[in-house]
Amino acid sequence: MSKELRISIIGGGAAGFFAAISAKQHNPNAHVQILEKTSHVLAKVKISGGGRCNVCHAEFNNRKLAEHYPRGEKFLKKAFEQFDAASTMEWFEKRLVALTTYPDGCVFPLSNTSQSIIDCFMREAKKLDIEILLHHGIDSITRQESGGFVLGSKDKTINTDRVIVTTGGQPKLTGLHWLEALGHPIVPPFPSLFTFNMPDEPIKEFMGLVVEKATVRIEGQKLLGKGPLLITHWGMSGPAILQLSAWGARMLAEVNYQFSILVNWLDETKESELREKLENTKKIHGGKMISNHGPFPIPSRLWNFLLTKNEINLNSRWNEVNPKQINKLVNTLLNDRYQVQGKTTFKEEFVTAGGLDLSEIHVQSMESKQVPGLFFAGEIMDIDGITGGFNFQAAWTTGFIAGKCAAQ
Known part of the structure; x- marks a missing residue:
């Protein structure tokens, strides 16, 4: 493999760093550079999870893992065959980032700070001699007849052999016009x-x-x-x-x-269960004040609010509540409008649905079907997950695959 292979990653976020590290590990002789348009990298990693960084979710069944993505489920199910949640945890732990899994399945660094993840990426980038260029925004990609690319911005151009786009979700369609110009269909973005x-x-x-x-x-x-x-x-x-x-x-x-x-x-309490519960409460605790004896696992302030909403006097006893009030209370507890x-x-964790149409990307390589040598990773694609570490997992998975295949 040529020592002159040049790989440029556009975007210095989670997917960008993972793609860069993967590329360099799969081809140590390649020149790998990250081009970031702002003055700092990994900004979203820094603030995610309230500054703690929910790196992934401990779901090790890839089919079930993929079900947490409103857009991209089928695509990611195949991608997880190459790099899944178990791979993520092993990757970080091999680099001495201790992780802890909470009862809800969310995985965080044991240090409880996102800085541990940032420090890990920066160490890896330095060890692998990955070039990081700040204030290098790219607004055009031109494919040369020779097969390479020219990356353009207002005041500079960069020649490179392979390109991985990891610029994240774009809140407006105009932010995707430069990719649309290459012939890629775009799914209009929305929050x-x-x-x-x-x-x-x-x-x-x-x-x-x-x-x-x-x-x-x-x-x-x-x-x-x-x-x-x-x-x-x-x-x-x-x-x-x-x-x-x-x-x-x-x-x-x-x-x-x-x-x-x-x-x-x-x-998910059903109406029949609720009515039985209320009847039993009236029989057993009929003399107790309704505001002081809420039989449900909800905060007392909310219970009293719901009683007032249904015009039930907070000083009433349970045996004083009439059937009409019971009916209204049942409806409010189960279908409160x-x-x-x-x-x-949601905090600073802005996630965008839409982006590059997945039908135009080879899932086994993350390479464009329109432009050979052009790869994608992360939220620039029409992929998004629910909260709980799923969006980062998509970044790690697609970044790993894109980096590996771009380096071949």
């Missing part, structure tokens, strides 16, 4: 992983309150979100909401984020 704004809903007064097990549906749709639900000063967040935002990203964008949700505050009017980005 994923966002929280719900509810400016007219009084439940916002209980910001900070968490219900550990809730189920949320979008009214009129089959989409479902399960897990902890967090009430915020602007509306609702938490895994149950974020799941809905990811799976419903395209549909919610089409309705301009104006829709209603139905919350089951008791997870809230109006959503807008969205808010």
Whole structure:
């Protein structure tokens, strides 16, 4: 293999570094460079997971792992055959980054800081002699007849043999025109992983309150979100909401984020179970004040809010609640309706659905079907996962494959 092979990675984020390291490891004689348009690399790694970096999810069945991606499931299922969650954990632990797995399956560095991941990447890049060029934004790729590429920007050009594009998700279609010019069809981008704004809903007064097990549906749709639900000063967040935002990203964008949700505050409790529970409570605790004896695993402040919402006096005894009030309470506990009017980005972890159409990429190599020698990795493609380490796993997997194949 020629010592002169030049590989340029456009974008110094998670996928970019993983691609660069993979390329250099598979071809130590190649000249590998990372071109980053800003003044610093790995910015998203730094802030992810509240500064802790959820590196992956401990799901070792690749079929089940792929099911956590609203867009890209079939594509990634094949890609995981080359590099999966077990590969990720082994990769970091071999480089002395100790990891810890939480009960929900999320994997974090034992140090509890994303700096451990950044330091690992920087050590590897230095050890492998990977060139890192800051303030090197690229806005055009031209393929030469000889097979190489010219990368262009406003004030410079770079000649290279192979290119890996890892510029991340683009919030606007204009950010993808330079790839579209090469003949690649683009899926219009739209936000994923966002929280719900509810400016007219009084439940916002209980910001900070968490219900550990809730189920949320979008009214009129089959989409479902399960897990902890967090009430915020602007509306609702938490895994149950974020799941809905990811799976419903395209549909919610089409309705301009104006829709209603139905919350089951008791997870997946059915109406028959709930009515039996309420009847037993009336029989056994009929003389107790209803506000002081909520028989469900929800915070007392929320319980009292729901009682008031159904015009049930907080000083009432359980045996004083009439059938009509019981019916209203049952409906509220299982199908509590809230109006959503807008969205808010989930912390700084902006995720974009859409991007390069996966039908134009060879899954075994991440190489363009249109332009030989041009590869892709990460969120620039129409791939996105739900929260829990899945988006980073897609970055590691596609970066590994792109780097390996670009170096051949």
